[in-house]
Amino acid sequence: xxTPMVMxxxxxxxxxxxxxxxxxxALTGGTIARLRADGSRVVVLYAxxxxxxxxATSAALVELGARSWHCLPPEPGLTQALHSAIDELGxxxxxxGAVEDxxxxxxxxxxxxxxxxxxxxxxxxQAPGQRLIAIDVGxxxxxxxxxxxxxxxxxxxxxxxxxxxxxxxxxxxxxETFLRTDAPRPALPPPAPRPARLTIANRSLAGLGGxxxxxxxxxxxxxAHQATLNLFGATLPIGLAIAFVGIGxxxxxxxxxxxxxxxxxxxxxxxxxxxxxxSLRGSGGSVLVPAGLPGTLWTVVPALIAAFVLAWPKLPPRxx
Numbered sequence: 001x002x003t004p005m006v007m008x009x010x011x012x013x014x015x016x017x018x019x020x021x022x023x024x025x026a027l028t029g030g031t032i033a034r035l036r037a038d039g040s041r042v043v044v045l046y047a048x049x050x051x052x053x054x055x056a057t058s059a060a061l062v063e064l065g066a067r068s069w070h071c072l073p074p075e076p077g078l079t080q081a082l083h084s085a086i087d088e089l090g091x092x093x094x095x096x097g098a099v100e101d102x103x104x105x106x107x108x109x110x111x112x113x114x115x116x117x118x119x120x121x122x123x124x125x126q127a128p129g130q131r132l133i134a135i136d137v138g139x140x141x142x143x144x145x146x147x148x149x150x151x152x153x154x155x156x157x158x159x160x161x162x163x164x165x166x167x168x169x170x171x172x173x174x175x176e177t178f179l180r181t182d183a184p185r186p187a188l189p190p191p192a193p194r195p196a197r198l199t200i201a202n203r204s205l206a207g208l209g210g211x212x213x214x215x216x217x218x219x220x221x222x223x224a225h226q227a228t229l230n231l232f233g234a235t236l237p238i239g240l241a242i243a244f245v246g247i248g249x250x251x252x253x254x255x256x257x258x259x260x261x262x263x264x265x266x267x268x269x270x271x272x273x274x275x276x277x278x279s280l281r282g283s284g285g286s287v288l289v290p291a292g293l294p295g296t297l298w299t300v301v302p303a304l305i306a307a308f309v310l311a312w313p314k315l316p317p318r319x320x
Contacts, residue, residue, distance in 0.1 A: 012040040013089050017072075017082075017107045018097040019047050021057040022151040026162070027097045027121040029064055029144035030137020031176050036065030037140065043089050044069040045082075047103045056150050063147040064140075078103070082110040095119045095178070112183035119178035127179050138174035145172060203262060210254055210263040214270025217247050218302075221271075222278045222289060225298045240294050247271060247302050251309040261310055268306035275299060 014035055018024045024032065024044050032042050044066060061069055072081050086094070094111035096104050096118060104120070111118045122132060137144065141160075149157055156163045160172045220243075227239025250271075254264045279289035279299055289295045 010038075012038075012092045014040060014042050014093050014095055015085055015089055015091045015111075016042065016044045016095045016097070017047065017099060017103070018044065019099045019103075021046060021060065022148070022154050023097045025060050025064070025144060025147035025151070026155075028095055028176060029147050030140045030174070031095070031135050031178075032061075032064040032066050033140035033143040034135065034137055041089065042066045042068070043085065043091075045085060046071050047078075047099050060147040060150040063143050063150070065143070072103075075102075075106075079106055079110060082107055083114075086110060086114050086116070091116060093117050093119060095121065097121045108181065112181075115183050117183070118181045120181065122177060122179040124177065130179055132177040133180055135176045135178065136174065137176055141172070141174050148172070203260065206258055206260065206263045207266045210258075210267035211270040213250060213254075214267035214272075215274045217250050218271045218274025219278070221247060221302075222275060222298065226290070226294055237294055240297060243298065244301060244305070248305050248309075251306055255309050255312070264306075264310055268310065272303055272306065275302060 012035060016024055016028060016032065018027070032044075035042055042065075044061065046069065048071075057069060058067070061067060070085070072078055085091075091111075091114070094107060094116055096107050098121065099107070108118045108120075119133065122130075124132065145157065145160070148155070148162065154165060157172075161169055162172055163169045224239040225237075225243045227237075227242075229236045229238040251264055251268060254267055255261075258264070275289070275298065279295070289298060
């Protein structure tokens with residue numbers, strides 16, 4: 001599993017995106033050196049064509065312990081190049097320096113699509129009121145200064161002070177700060193709507209319907225349960241099997257669709273009462289449920305099915 005940049009020697013693989021050579025040293029040089037000292041892999045990408053020599057760029061990165069760097073193509077190849085770089089490195093995080101807004105947005109999008117956090121190089125003045133992550137690079141400050149010295153055309157160094165070509169200065173400190181942005185989490189699915197509670201009138205009608213269905217299935221099952229099918233010399237109780245499947249489908253269907261044990265209970269009561277009445281000897285001596293194994297099963301198994309369906313816990317709503 002990919003893990004975020006934590007600066008703990010856990011083998012991170014960090015992709016740095018900067019505008020031009022020298023920016024990696026000024027903005028993230030200490031961080032790169034610390035990562036490399038911890039054994040992490042680092043690849044630096046530059047978003048514009050080089051103005052410095054390849055040798056100067058390579059030498060500056062060597063001071064930081066890094067060697068791998070590439071130039072990014074302009075759009076439309078920029079997006080694909082970033083995705084390829086993330087995949088080839090197996091990156092665990094992406095660090096973005098002071099690049100153009102379009103490049104920053106593409107890099108952030110590519111990282112988030114891969115599920116990676118993005119660390120934007122920011123100072124406190126650049127991100128007032130925002131919570132920044134501070135990386136202690138004091139043990140690697142000398143490496144950072146030596147790396148900066150490879151770009152004399154962009155600035156001059158006096159101890160820990162950097163003077164840019166336009167005359168502005170800044171102090172090279174032992175801390176580098178970043179603003180972290182994580183990939184957006186997928187929106188949670190809306191909760192499943194709860195079935196509307198039946199009113200007393202609707203519940204009564206549903207119960208009456210269940211009772212009538214139970215009586216109907218009891219009559220049909222009693223009539224059909226003695227039916228058999230001769231197949232290859234074997235007598236199969238096809239009527240009993242169909243009757244059991246029918247009452248099971250009735251009771252289970254009512255439990256799942258209506259979700260009210262009261263309705264299922266009335267259907268079961270109608271079913272069992274009908275079976276009991278029809279199993280009695282008629283006034284003319286006729287018997288619809290004769291003694292024997294099929295008759296015994298027809299009087300016992302429906303009660304077991306009804307008890308099972310009624311006792312089964314309420315099923316939770318299915319999550320999509």
